[in-house]
Amino acid sequence: MAQKLNILFITADQWRGECLSARGHEMVKTPNLDALAADGVLFQRHYANAVPCGPSRASLHTGMYLQNHRSGTNGTPLDARHTNWAKEAGRLGYDPVLFGYTDTSQDPREEDPESPWLLTYEGPLPGIRPVAMMGTWPTPWTDWLAANGYDVPADIRYAYGERAPGPEYEDGAAVPRPLIYPKEVDDTNFLTNQVIGYIGASEKPFIAHLSLLRPHPPFVAPEPFNAMYDPAAVPGFARKESHEAEAAQHPWLEHQLGRKLFRAPADEKKLRRLKAVYYGLMSEVDEALGRLFAFLKESGRWDNTLIIFTSDHGEQMGDHWLLGKCGYFDASYHIPLIIRDPRRAADGARGSVVTRFTENVDIMPTMLDLIGAEIPVQCDGASLRPFLEGREPETWRKEAHWEFDFRDPADDSAEKRLGLTLHQCTMNIIRDEKYKYVHFTKLPPLLFDLEKDPDEFVNVATDPAYLPVMLDYAQRLLSWRMNHDEQTLTHIALTDDGPVERRAARY
Template identity: 90%
Template sequence: MAGKLNILFITADQWRGECLSALGHEMVKTPHLDALAADGVLFKRHYANAVPCGPSRASLHTGMYLQNHRSGTNGTPLDARHTNWAKEAAKLGYDPVLFGYTDTSQDPREEDPESPWLLTYEGPLPGIRPVAMMGTWPTPWTDWLKANGYEVPADIRYAYGERAPGPEYEDGAAVPRPLIYPKEADDTSFLTDRVIDYIAESDKPFIAHLSILRPHPPFVAAEPFNAMYDPEAVPGFKRKTTHDEEAAQHPWLEHQLGRKLFRAPAVEKKLRRMKAVYYGLMSEVDEALGKVFAFLKESGRWDDTLIVFTSDHGEQMGDHWLLGKCGYFDASYRIPLIVRDPRKEADTARGTEIDLFTENVDIMPTMLDLIGAEIPVQCDGASLRPFLEGRAPATWRREAHWEYDFRDPADDSAEKRLNLTLHQCTMNIIRDEKFKYVHFTKLPPLLFDLEKDPDEFTNVANDPAYLPVVLDYAQRLLSWRMNHDEQTLTHISLTEDGPVTRRAARY
C-alpha cells in the first residue's frame, strides 16, 4: 500500500467557530480539543463555503465551490462526474469508511429508478464504505439501544431528542431536561465507540470519517451536559430590539424572519435554554473525542494518524433573531478547524494559530497531499501543508468566500415574496478583515464595515462615502468567481504532438 498515514477526519455538525476554550470563549469548555490544538495547528479564521448541510458537505468532500459542484440545496444531486477525497484515497489502496453521514444527494442518472437513495438527500459519499451510517434514521444506534435494554420511540427519528420525564426549563424546571439515555449510550458515544472498535480491529492504514450530529438540534443533552451551563449566564444575543427592526436591514432578511423554521423564539428563557444546551452538547462531543484520542495514544496509533476536526457550518443561535444556518452572517459560516499532523516535519508548527483565511475546500487537498495522492484539478481549495510544517505559503487568499442558494423547488414563497425566479434565489459573499460584501442576483447588495460594525447591523452599501468600497468589493467578487470557474479540462490542449498539459495554482 502506497500510503502509511492514517486519517481520522472528524466533523461535528453546526459548531460555531468561536466556541472553543482554546480561543478564549467566555463559557464553553473544550479541554480535549484544546489539547489537540496545542499539539497541532488551530486555524482561527476558517469558513464553510455553503449552507445547509448538503451543499456545505459537497464542498467539503469535493474541494469545490458551490458554483462548480452545483449541489445547492439539501436534495440537489451531486454530479457523479466529480471525484472526492474518498475516491482518490482508494486509488492508493485505502478503504475509506464512514461513521455517521455525509448528506450526499445521489446523481439519479447513476441510480436504478427504484433505488432507495432517490428518496432521501442523506446518501453516502460515493467511494466511502458506511460502517455505521446514521442520519435522520439512526438505525445502527437504535438497534444497539434495543439490544442493550433501552426503550426506543416507535419512530426512531425522535430518539435524538427523547427527553426524560418532567417540565422543561422555561416551564419552571431548575435545569434543561436531559436526554432520556445516559451519556454512555447516547448517539455521540455510540459513534465514537464504533470508531474505536474499528480502529482496534484494523491491521492496515485507515481513513475514517467520523461525522457527529451534535451540537446540531435537537438541543437535548445527556446528563450532566444538560446542566453544565447556566442558561441565565450564557452570553447575550447579537440582535436588534425587535424582529421588525432586524428585518429592516434587507428584503431577504425580512423574508427569512417570516419563516417559522428560522425565527428564534421570542421567549427569552427558552432561547437561553437552547444556547446553554448547545454549549453542553459541544462539551459532550469534546469528552467523547477525548476518549478517541486517548485510545489512539494507548494503541500506538497517535504518531501515525492525521486528525482533522471541523464542522459543516455554524449556527445563528438567536443572533439577528435567527436560528439555524442561512444567509450571509458570520455565525452561520465561521467554524472551527484544528489539524494535528503527526509527521516530524510538523513538529515546528505545533501549537501555532493561523490568522489567514482558510475554507472547507482546503480540507480535501490537504488530506490528499499528506498521503501522497495527486490533488485533482477540480479542487478550488489549496493544501494547508505549508502551515502544518511552519512555512508561510508563497501566496494565499486574502478573504473568505461563500455562497447561499435559497431556492426551493418545492416552495416558491421566496420567489413570490421577493419577486425572483427560481434561479435568482442566490447570494454570494466576500469578506476580509475590514469589510463584508453581499451580492444578490436580483436584490440590493449589502456592505458591512466590520471594523466599525463587527456584528453586522448597519448596511452601508448606499452610503455615498462607501460607494468606492462597494465597487472595489463587487469587482473582487467578480474576479474571484472568474478565477474559480470550473476548470477540469482547461489546462489541456490537443496538439499535433498529442495532449499538452500544464497545471497552475489558483492564487
C-alpha cells in the same frame, strides 16, 4: 519504507467557530480539543463555503465551491463526474469508511430508478464505505439501544431528542430537561465507540470519517451536559430590539424572519436554554473525542494518525433573531478547524495559530497532499501543508468566500415574496478583515464595515462615502468567481502532438 499515514477526519455538525476554550470563549469548555490544538495547528479564520448541510459537505468532500459542484440545496444531486477525497484515497489502496453521514444527494443518472438513495438527500459519499451510517434515521444506534434493553420511540427519528419526563427550564425547572438516555449510550458516544472498535480491529492503515450530529438540533443533552451551563449566564445575543427592527435590514432577511423554522423564539428563557444546551452538546462531543484520542495513544496509533476536526457550518443561535444556518452572517459560516499532523516535519508548528483565511475546500487537498495523492484539477481549495509545517505559503487568499442558494424546487414562497425566479434565489459573499460584501442575483447588495460594525447591523451599501469600497468589493467578487470557474479540462489543449497539459495554481 515509511508506514502509510492514517487519517481520522472528524466533523461535528453546526459548531460555531468561536466555541472553543482554546479560542478564549467565555463559557464553553473543550479541554480535549484544546489539547489537540496545542499539539497541532488551530486555524482561527476558517469558513464553510455553503449552507445547509448538503451543499456545505459537497464542498468539504470535493474541494469545490458551490458555483462548480452545483449541489445547492439539501437534495440537489451531486454530479457523479466529480471526484472526492474518498475516491482518490481509494486509488492509493485505502478503504475509506464512514461513521455517521455525508448528506450526499446521489446523481439520479447513475442510480437504478428503484434505488432507495433517490428517496433521500442523505446518501453516502461515493467511494466511502458506510460502517455505521446514521442521519435522520439512526438505525444502527436505535437497534443497539433496543438490543440492550432501552426503550426506543416507534418513530426512531425522534430518538435524538427523547427527553426525560418533567417540566422544561422555561416552565420552571432548575435546569434544561435531559435526554432520556445516559451519556454512555447516546448517539455521540455510540458512534465514537464504533470508531474505536473499527480502528482497534484494523491491521492496515485507515481513513475513517467520523461525522457526529452534535451540537446540531434537537438541542437536548444527556446528563450532566444538560446542566453544565447555566442558561441565565450564557452570553447575550447579537440582535436588534425586535424581529421587525432586524428585518428592516434587507428584503431577504425580512423573508427569512417570516419563516417559523428560522425565527428565534421571543421567549428569552427558552432561547437561553437552547444556547446552554448547545454549549453542553459541544462539551459532550469534546469528552467523547477525548476518549478517542486516548485510545489512539494507548494503541500506538497517535504518532501515525493525521487528525482533522472541523464542522460543516455554524449556527445563528439567536443572533439577528435567527436560528439555524442561512444567509450571509458570519455565525452561520465561521467554524473551527484544528489539524494535528503527526509527521516530524510538523513539529515546529505545534501549538501555532493561523490567522490567514482558510476554507472547507482546503480540507480535501490537504488530506490528499499528506498521503501522497495527486490533487485533482477540480479542487478550488489548496493544501494547508505549509501552515502545518510552520511555513508561510508564497501566495494565499486574502478573503473568505461563500455562497447561499435559497431556491427550493418544492416551495416557491421566496420567489413570490421577493419577486424572483427559481434561478435568482442566490447570493455570494466575500469578506476580509475590514469589509463584507453581499451580492444577490436580483436583490439589493449589502456592505458591512466590520471594523466599525463587527456584528453586521449597519448596511452601508447606499452610503455615498462607501461607494468606492462597494465598487472595489464588487469587482473582487467578480474576479474571485472568474478565477474559480470550473476548470476540469481547461488546462488541456489538443495539438498536432496530442494532448498537452499544463496545470497552474489558483492564486
